[in-house]
Each structure stands twice: as C-alpha cells, then as structure tokens.
Amino acid sequence: MQYGYYPGCSLERNAGAYHESTMAVAGVLGLQFTEVDDWNCCGATEFFSVNQMQAYALTGRNLALAADQFAPKPALPVIPVEVAEPPQLVAPCSACYLNLSKVDRYLASSPELAAKVNTALDAGGLHYDPGSLRVRHLLDVMVNDAGYDAIAARVQRALTGLRVAPYYGCLVVRPGFQGQFDDPEYPTTLDKLMRVLGAKVVDFPLKAHCCGGHMTQISEEVALELLRRLLKNAADYQADVIVTLCPMCQLNLDVFQRAVNRRFGTNFNLPVLFFTQLMGLAFGLAPERLGIGKEFVASRPALAKIGTSVEVEQERAVGKRAKQRNDQSLPMPYMPEEEER
Amino acid sequence: MGASKKPARGSVFFREVVGATAVDPHLEACLQCGTCGGSCPSGNDMEHTPRTLFAMIAAGMRETVLRSNTPWYCVSCYYCMERCPQEVHITDVMYTLKRLAIKEGFSRQSSAAQAPAFSETFMEHVERYGRSFELGLITRYFLRHRPLDTVKIAPIGAGMLRRKRFDLTPRKIRQIEQLQAILARADELERNAYRV
Numbered sequence: 001m002q003y004g005y006y007p008g009c010s011l012e013r014n015a016g017a018y019h020e021s022t023m024a025v026a027g028v029l030g031l032q033f034t035e036v037d038d039w040n041c042c043g044a045t046e047f048f049s050v051n052q053m054q055a056y057a058l059t060g061r062n063l064a065l066a067a068d069q070f071a072p073k074p075a076l077p078v079i080p081v082e083v084a085e086p087p088q089l090v091a092p093c094s095a096c097y098l099n100l101s102k103v104d105r106y107l108a109s110s111p112e113l114a115a116k117v118n119t120a121l122d123a124g125g126l127h128y129d130p131g132s133l134r135v136r137h138l139l140d141v142m143v144n145d146a147g148y149d150a151i152a153a154r155v156q157r158a159l160t161g162l163r164v165a166p167y168y169g170c171l172v173v174r175p176g177f178q179g180q181f182d183d184p185e186y187p188t189t190l191d192k193l194m195r196v197l198g199a200k201v202v203d204f205p206l207k208a209h210c211c212g213g214h215m216t217q218i219s220e221e222v223a224l225e226l227l228r229r230l231l232k233n234a235a236d237y238q239a240d241v242i243v244t245l246c247p248m249c250q251l252n253l254d255v256f257q258r259a260v261n262r263r264f265g266t267n268f269n270l271p272v273l274f275f276t277q278l279m280g281l282a283f284g285l286a287p288e289r290l291g292i293g294k295e296f297v298a299s300r301p302a303l304a305k306i307g308t309s310v311e312v313e314q315e316r317a318v319g320k321r322a323k324q325r326n327d328q329s330l331p332m333p334y335m336p337e338e339e340e341r
Numbered sequence: 342m343g344a345s346k347k348p349a350r351g352s353v354f355f356r357e358v359v360g361a362t363a364v365d366p367h368l369e370a371c372l373q374c375g376t377c378g379g380s381c382p383s384g385n386d387m388e389h390t391p392r393t394l395f396a397m398i399a400a401g402m403r404e405t406v407l408r409s410n411t412p413w414y415c416v417s418c419y420y421c422m423e424r425c426p427q428e429v430h431i432t433d434v435m436y437t438l439k440r441l442a443i444k445e446g447f448s449r450q451s452s453a454a455q456a457p458a459f460s461e462t463f464m465e466h467v468e469r470y471g472r473s474f475e476l477g478l479i480t481r482y483f484l485r486h487r488p489l490d491t492v493k494i495a496p497i498g499a500g501m502l503r504r505k506r507f508d509l510t511p512r513k514i515r516q517i518e519q520l521q522a523i524l525a526r527a528d529e530l531e532r533n534a535y536r537v
Contacts, residue, residue, distance in 0.1 A: 010473075013475070013506060016506065038514050039514070044473070045417045047467075049436055049439040049440065050461060057526070058467070061519075120523050124520065176423075209382055212416055213418070214416075215416055218456045219455075226383065
C-alpha cells in the first residue's frame, strides 16, 4: 500500500529512533511510505499561541505540497479522478497528526478561513482544496491497514514475559478531527497490538492522559507533576517498559524522568520505547536498526527479559533522593491485588 | 468571523474573543457544567478553571481574564474539548486568549511569563529554516530569557548531544523563500483581522 509520509521535525533527530524503526517495520509489512518533498515544521502548539493565520498557513503549505505530490493519476483517461479515494498522508507524531487533520477539517468547515489561507499560500504559488487528503496516524495504519493478522504472521521472537504499559497520550485519539479509530478516553488498539507481539499488557488507567507537551520548558512545577502521575501509574502496575507513539511523550517521560525523581524523591526507572521499536524486535530485527540505545533511561534490563541484548553503553539509574515535594498530591489508581504477579 | 452571522450576544469582550477565533468556537453554548475543569490535567495549577474563565468572559471581565495564567497552563491536550457536552472549542478559545494577552502585554506578568518567549523563539527558527532546530531553540531561549536556569538544562542538552538526539546545525528546507513569502502574507492577514 502507498502512503504519503510526513515525518515532522522530531523524527529527523531527537526521535530518530522512531523514524528508523517505522521505516524498518513498514518494509517488513510491505507499506510504502513516500516522504512529502520539502515539508516544513507543523508549528506544534507554538504558532497558534502567537499568530493564528501563520499557524494555518504553515500547515496549509504542507497539505498543499502533499496533495500535489500524491494526487491520484487516472489509470485510464475515461475514469474521472473524483471517484478515487483521496490520497493518504501518514504522520507518526501526534502533534503533526493533529495539526494536519485539524487544519484540513477547519478549512473544510469554514470557506472564509479557507479563502484566507489560500490567499497566504498564493504568495508562494500554492493552493489547497480542503478534503484533498486523508490524514492518518501511523498506529491507525499499522493496526487497520496492515492489520493484526499480518503483524502476528511476522512475529519471529515473541515479547513473552515483557510487561508493557501502553501509553497513547492525548492527541492521537482526541479530538478526532478526521474520525476516531479508537475510544477517545480508553483506547485499546495499542494494547491489542502489543498482545499480538506476545507482550503482557498491564492495565494503565492514565494511558490517554497528557504528558504536558512543552510545559517542561515553561513551568517545571506543572510538567513534572503530570509526568510523575504517569510514571507512578505505570510503576504501580509493575510495567517493565512504557511504549509510546509520540516523540513528545517519549522525550518528556524519558529525558525528564531523572528530574521527576529528583523533585519527588522517587526512584522510577522505566524505559520508554516507541511501539515500532517493539514491533521490530518481535519481527526479529536487530536493535541497532531500530534506534534502541538512544534512551536516557536504559532499556537493557527490560529487554534482557525477552533475550535482546543492547550493545550501546547506557547510563545507570539514579539513586533515591530526598523528597522535595509531596508525591501524593492526588489519589491515583493502583494495581488491584488480584492482578499482582 | 463566525460571530458575525449570529445575533450579537454577550459582552463586548465575549464578541472580541469569538471574533478573533478563526472557526466559531460555540462559546455561547457553554452551560457552566464544569466538565472542562474537572478533566483538565493542569487544572490544579490554574488561577481559574476554564468554566470560571468562560463565565468571566461572558461578564466582560477582560483584564482579569487576560491576566489569568489559565490559558498559559493549557497543555492543548483536547480532553475538555472531547468531553464538552456543548461542543465548545475550548482549546481554540485558550489559544485566542493567549494571543490577546500577548497583544496587550499582560502575559509577561502572569506566572507563566516565559511561555510567549518560548513560542516566539520556536517561531523564529521555523521562519528562518522552515524546520524546528532544537539545540538552537533551547540555547537561545534559556540564555536570553532564563539565564539562571541554564545550569539546570545543560546536562539534558549534553545528554541529547551524546546520544545524537540533537542536530548541531539547523536543517533548512529548499524553498525557504516560498515559505517566508507565505508566512509574510499570513501575518498581514493576521494584523488585518485584529484591526476590525
């Protein structure tokens, strides 16, 4: 199957592991991802906070470029192009996915806004007709287009014994500007995917709660508390690893885990991997091809449970530190006794 | 925009907020149920819950609303918007309040005073290169706006570099002039929208 692919800035470097593992896994499953030529940043949440029209125009350029590049070419001149399904654009990053799908839907709902955005795009010789693309998240494509059966058929080394906390974050299942492929409050597609790979999926009540996005850069007070809740929840259910589908979630939970431990006197030691990395391991691909080893919190002890050895030198976990803030500020769900191993 | 097609309703400030939001946010439909505040992950740290803020907008309390830290603590997770029984576009309203607060200069005095600086630094890089440049963003943002916190973020930056998760130089898109022309035209449209 053919898809347009919008990697987004994070996947170029800080989440390079997500890009590498996505490409490796797509190759195994026969999904063809063609990158949008000369794409620009989606603007994240920053442009909307400062300059609304620039925010729409920025994403408008990406949509216009993709619609042009992937426009269906009629196989026979007699078949009008209109009957064809719109080309599909896949984004692995939750924020990129949200911006692309939101801007396309908002332009479709407001001809006045679409006219303004096209006035801006015209300055660069571009034009976009809303609805010319179907924007989808990578997880949706994996589970619904490739499908659980095809994925199961490729498993060579099941993730038996690995306890996985499936973390969806906020934007993939909410607010569903282009239709929801999963429940917005208690999604389960990633759970099923991990079970197909042979992993033990732990209950994770906060699985669709927000990681705080850019708040680590603005207010540590707010950001670290959001991260603490998520880490505590996964640790309470005795997860070996948190699996995610968003570069921002991975960065926050992984890179700032040490800061959470410092602030709250906790001792969390939870590696955070992308779902495509675990798919790749289950498919028998080498860890180096999947970008494993770039995490701040070492995944080696967790992956040793499934017989994968990580060669890259990884740092040791931080020790227990003095508590600086009460870590019981809000009661959170804990693992019921009957589920304990 | 959307407000112009409906009979004028609410305070002058209410109409200003709706008018400055590109797609009608259905703010008049808010029935003060509080589902938004109850769902908000950072609601605990907000000076006013979204529900309170919307009541204040309807009452025309412009300056109090624009000085509130609430919009700046919105993490854009859309939980409230998903759950809102009236389909109010709450996240979009928060973005509008951020823009109005920046325009009035109120944002610098709130407890999230650094948020606009972070956004603007992010935007500078995108306008120059077409893509985000994380090392440049973090370096410039901290040195320029939070110099005393640089020691806190430096180990993280070093760790990112060691793991090859930061680029040393920015990646520029090929047609950067095209993007800059589009953004310049969009900025003109943005200014005109507020002049009305």
